[in-house]
Amino acid sequence: MTTPNNTDSSSSEFPVPEVVIQRLPLYVRVLTQYSSAGEQVISSEQLGIRLQITPAQIRKDLSYFGRFGKQGRGYDVAMLERQLREILGLDRTWNAAVVGMGRLGRAVVSYPGFAPEGFNIRAAFDTSEYIVGKTISGLHVQSISLLTESVKELDIKIGIVTVPIDHAQEVIDAMVQAGIKSILNYAPLSPQVPEGVTIRGIDPVLSLQSMTYYIR
Amino acid sequence: MTTPNNTDSSSSEFPVPEVVIQRLPLYVRVLTQYSSAGEQVISSEQLGIRLQITPAQIRKDLSYFGRFGKQGRGYDVAMLERQLREILGLDRTWNAAVVGMGRLGRAVVSYPGFAPEGFNIRAAFDTSEYIVGKTISGLHVQSISLLTESVKELDIKIGIVTVPIDHAQEVIDAMVQAGIKSILNYAPLSPQVPEGVTIRGIDPVLSLQSMTYYIR
């Protein structure tokens, strides 16, 4: 090589594009499948076929974090999975709190997909006096006024918002106030959060509303 | 192209970027709020503040479809909302079918957010003999072998996948086979669909897995 690049793995000094970060979990998912299928090695082409992404795209994404592959061979499945999990912070578990224990909140806390991936819902909150005090899916529903306290006590890093739209922004504000930096929002609004807080929306209606464009 | 481009609203001759289409429902949502707050006029700046999008971005997005604003004034809220709904195909209702009536499917059919936006779930399917024949949320659960028939009879245009991951691809294939062109997928996989079929995934775990990168 003309350039003597001593690329430092995993502790990049310049910001990795958001789109890249969002693709990494897809890679992890496929690697996990490959791994449990007993495969030892995977090429960027095989990964790309599964995900409908060009091999070069995948190689470039990975190159932001280091050099993981072997030329002529591909990537060691177990090693790459481990590395990507570490990069994403998936080599540990995360505690979450749900606010809003109506229909949607109940569905979320009983969704069996979180725990196997290391996301554990440790606390549930609501404003309604009818719901506070109840036990739902093994969680004692507390008044939202106890949020900050619980966040500290239970080391909660993730907030999940399942309240109706007209209370969503204030709940989000309360989460931010309580020191939560990652929020998953199920309410159909465009929330405002300060710098340093990441928020992602889950909104099936929005998805449907953009799909109809193509079939109208 | 040599012809003088007399910009025809709403029936554009060149493809509108996907990202633009995905922002339009956000505009519709804010316009609806403004409208019910009694506002008559909105500027691209006001819209932008709500959505954290630059005003110029919004004006450019809208310009793909025509000229809707008045210089020095802004956009007529009701008119712009009507236009965008028409562009997106939201000036009518859409029938959907859910496949997979386990925990997730039940939550989806009882989610009250679809109907007000014109998305009506008209049919429910499952493979399990224990579930087929039951009535859930007013829907008679049918065997998936009847999918194609129902799609035609009930004019179903949207398929919603809520089966476990190991059956998801075959269900998606069956939907495509039945002539469905828009699919909302809740199963955690990267599905394969032919050209001409739009599929969107709802995957909270994926969202969480990319958020942890920023707090790890």
Added chain:
DNA sequence: GATTATTTATACATTGTGATACAAAGCACA
């Protein structure tokens, strides 16, 4: 051990998307 097959990592080119800047158009009000 030499030769051929692969496949990565990356330089380079192309495309896509978002931001900036401003002329033209409309409004308000004297």
Added chain:
DNA sequence: TGTGCTTTGTATCACAATGTATAAATAATC
């Protein structure tokens, strides 16, 4: 009617993201 203020629509620019091409490294085969 004229003047100043606002806001759109769009031309232009800047940069982010993706795709193409290839040298270097490894493995497999004879």
